[in-house]
Amino acid sequence: MSEHAAAPAPAPAAAPAAPQDPVRDLALQIYVQIAGNVFKGQQPMPDPKAVAMMSFKLAEAFIQAHQEINAAIIAEAKKRSSFSFDDFDLGAGAKKT
Secondary structure, three states: OOOOOOOOOOOOOOOOOOOOOHHHHHHHHHHHHHHHHHOOOOOOOOOHHHHHHHHHHHHHHHHHHHHHHHHHHHHHHHHHHOOOHHHOOOOOOOOOO
C-alpha cells in the first residue's frame, strides 16, 4: 500500500511592497523615541495624536534642512573643483615646425 503525500499548498502571493516614504519612516522613529520617553508614567499623559503630529512636523523639518544643507555642500564642492581651460596656455610647450 503506497501512501501519497498531499502536495504542499502554494505559498500565498506576497503583497507588493508599499512605496517607502522617508518622512513617514523618520516620523515613526521620532514618535517611538518620544513615546518611550514621554509615556513613562508621566501624569497627565499628552494626547498621542498630538505627539504623532509633532513627530511628522519634526521629520519634515529635518528632511527639508537636510536637503538644503546637501544642496549647499554640493554647490560649494562644484565651485571649488571646477576650473576652466581658458586659464591655461596649452600650446606653450608645443614644438613649432
